Amino acid sequence: MKRLFPLIGLLLAGCAVGPNYVKPTVAPAKTGAFVDPAAATPVFNPAAPVENAWWHLFNDPTLDRLVIDALAHNTDVRVAVANVAKARALLSEARVAELPSTNLSGGYQRRRVGAASAGLSNGAVAPGAGGGGGPSHYDFDLYTAGFDASYEIDLFGRVRRSVEAANADYEAASADLDSARVAVAAETARTYAAACSAAEQANVARETAKLQDDTLSLTKRLFDGGRGTQRDVDQAEVLSQNARALVPGFEAERRASLYALATLTGRPPAEIDSEAAQCVVVPTVVAAIPIGDGAALLTRRPDIRAAERRLAGETARIGVATADLFPRITLGGSASSAGTTFSSLGTASAFSFAFGPLINWTFPNIGEARARIRQARASSEAALATFDGTVLTALKETEQALARYAGALDTQAARTQAARAAEDAARLSRVRFDAGRDSFLQLLVTERDRATARTALALSRNATASAQVDLFKALGGGWEQPPETIK
16 A cells, blocks of 8 residues: 555646746856955965865964864854754655555543443333333443555645755755854854964063063163153153053953853863963964855855755745645545454454545635745745845955955055064164163154054954954855764
């Protein structure tokens, strides 16, 4: 019987109602080379494919390990993994409808039937009530066993469209998992860079404070020797304390980033990564970054894939809703055996069966079905708009990331030159001051400029690293070969 039902369904099935899904086309202007002028500069390589495990380009083993830990233990990734498992189970449930549904039953009852209700009393009354003395009821055992089967003939494709929708939902959930991996990898790299930057800035502040302390000591000695004024001492004290005041803030930011890094890797904040805590130099990519083109971007970004799969699912649901306009035909059959003794089950006298089609049709009141079709079409239009918006967002984010990264590199180059010039100026000013050729005010100004330039350079390095991470995230890599998620 299990083979008979699918065969009948294949013979009777017609074309599935509703629109057949066609993947939306993307305008050629969206698939060509990136338009930002920075894309043509030597810092990018449009001809090379995007690096999958892009964090390796930073050449930092600690960062490599942290990203792998985050991909394996991060709670957002675990949620996405669970959502994929749920979608897979829903797909399995939808596919079950393609097969006959069966039910086995068996039971035992101790039953009592009143003589009058059975039509066997012949006017007898209950004992003690006067009159005849016939029995008032009959007691007996009843054993039953049965088998039921039903199969929906998918004449209008309701079941097939339901499976299409469930399969699209499963693929969309898988793409969402990849998006979660992209986001977690990027946030881990960004947070690690922020911790390193805060440590670097704290060290710069400490070195600046030490230099200012040396200047303050010199100023006090000059004042004690009659060569300076109290104002000079106070000004040197201000610079020294200002430099020292920056250290606690940078240290606090370093610890905050380390706490966030622990959480990203699925650990409590107290379990700070010891190797990450030792980082004092912001990691950066020095090689030309491969970026590909728009066509490669649209096939690589998982959020675009998820949006496209959701559009496919909503299109299939139009067919599911449309099928409700037509009759639903189900073939059903049952076989049962019932007897007053267990040994009588299975005998010919206890056996009964039934077989036949059942037609269920909500006609002529089909207003509800038409309303569901309109809802499904509206959901499909919204999904198409979401897909188009996701494509535009992906292109926008990439173009913005290209521009900002190129700008960050130019800024860092200028900050580097400024820091070198400020260092030379401060060194020469001290030599000239010791020789009596520069005033104390000139010395203070050059040392303040040096401290400002070094702090700006440290900030610029962090901005460059963050811009690199933003670019890698916009390019959509990092999900292709993930580690197994640890629950």
